[in-house]
Amino acid sequence: MWQLYQFPLCPFSRKVRLLMSEKGIGYELQRENPWDGRDEFFHLNPAGRTPVLADHGKGVVLIDSRAICEYFEETVDKNPMINGSAASRAEIRRLVALFDENFFGDVTAPLLHERMKKRLVYRASPDSRMLREAMKLAHEHLDYIDYLIDNRPWLAGAQMSLADLAAAAQISVVDYLGGIDWSGHEQSKGWYALFKSRPSFRPLLAERMDVIQPPSHYADPNA
């Protein structure tokens, strides 16, 4: 059985969970806070980051969410998520990188720092200037999603792909932390509402991160 080392608000772990669920692959959760710096975890992943996916019985350890997703894409046929021509696949991977790196760096990482780590680890208050800046950048990213959805049914083209899962994973974490304001983003909001009602998404929305509570609309598929 696969063991997924993660914490509930790790967006990269969420992307892996969405992919595994869409493909019907079972796994168990192992709670891991990378900021605890456990020796055993560094032994598993020298980079000290979540997600790590391990099948200890088979001696397989997979590290890095993109490497994990490519692995399942290659080994499990059901519901392909990096599909189509080489150019279509490149477009999917471009968008995955955009959400994993730019959206994460601009929006998710600052929100996790200000609203999760400062509360749980540093016992400090969030810096409102940092929050404002991250939420301003969130609007720019939602504008880009609006633009994509104006031109295509799904972010990377005609079919749902890993690009949609990567984007929804990041957005769901930011929404949990109160950083998403949908006003003026009808296209993005409609696209995201589709996700909220998917069976793969329900378990994520039901989880809570320790003492941190999401806003009331967070898990509601009609809000």
Added chain:
Amino acid sequence: MWQLYQFPLCPFSRKVRLLMSEKGIGYELQRENPWDGRDEFFHLNPAGRTPVLADHGKGVVLIDSRAICEYFEETVDKNPMINGSAASRAEIRRLVALFDENFFGDVTAPLLHERMKKRLVYRASPDSRMLREAMKLAHEHLDYIDYLIDNRPWLAGAQMSLADLAAAAQISVVDYLGGIDWSGHEQSKGWYALFKSRPSFRPLLAERMDVIQPPSHYADPNA
């Protein structure tokens, strides 16, 4: 003909150039400084980052160095660089992520900031505390390369792979900026010396970044 938008010290562009050269794919260089923020460049890549690889005649634009490398892996059989079983391919991609993200973030990005951007863009002096910290982390990364090379002929296993190209690309930029001290890293040094004499590497080592000069050993395959 492929046009590669890049600047000489962009490590991700170097990785793409190594892969294209190993696979025998021709391209022309287009100098692009992402920090100039040219409108035309944002039009090509909304993320505003190098590398971008475009074939304007065919209307193909590829973005993100990993997406570009996967594209050529899928379309050009010669010299496969993400090869072997699904588990081997996952190990290659884990290491690519480690060098693209951790090595880059810990070492290459601070050195590019302190020794290139401050000189060319901000006209400021480097911060010696930041340089010391980056060079300390470089040692830790070289320790890990030593460990890999003690156990395997190439970084990800029995054959040269994209992991080696990703690592060599980052290291070559840091070496150009005077940030690599090989003492105590014989295994890494020997592995890197192999690269320096490869035909794919020679053109990179011959290039210069504006007024910034590399140390004398930089392009010497025997040093």
